[in-house]
Amino acid sequence: MMLSSLEKLFPIILNIPDVNMRLTKIIEKLYENHPPCPQLYLYSSGDKVVPSHSVELWIKEQQKIGRKIHSFSFRSSPHVEHYRNFPDLYSSQLHNFLQDCFKQTKQQLQAL
CATH class of the missing domain: 1.20.5 (Single alpha-helices involved in coiled-coils or other helix-helix interfaces)
Known part of the structure; x- marks a missing residue:
């Protein structure tokens, strides 16, 4: 209610x-x-607060200007319920994103 x-x-x-x-x-x-750092978008078409098409348009715009984007659609998960409904998948997406960020940082430091 x-x-x-x-x-x-x-x-x-x-x-x-x-x-x-x-x-x-x-x-x-x-x-x-918007800062030039890598970005992670975890979203869903089941989200009634933030429409998935808006997220996808934003992702495309960010990619056009050269931003590194990671994204994953949970399809049916309601707003802010992705972790509750799919804890392993959510954790995996976050883990992969962070690994990629740290890998890039390490490569940048080695280049100095």
Whole structure:
């Protein structure tokens, strides 16, 4: 019941002009000043808060500008439930991402 109430309330709150304007400014700043570090996106088409197509568009934009992207779609998992529903797979994705990050850092240090 609470989830249903929140699902109805969030669209209303997020569409209040002042809130919407602040969110838009935050997203614009993130887009303009996104750090060049590797990025990991764990998402799902079952997420009702963050649409998977929005995540996928963002990933493509980041790849176009040369960012190193790791991503995985859990397909049916609701928002922030990926670890709870798929703990081994989630941990594996995170582990692989961190290994790749540390490998790149080690290579950069060796190049110095």
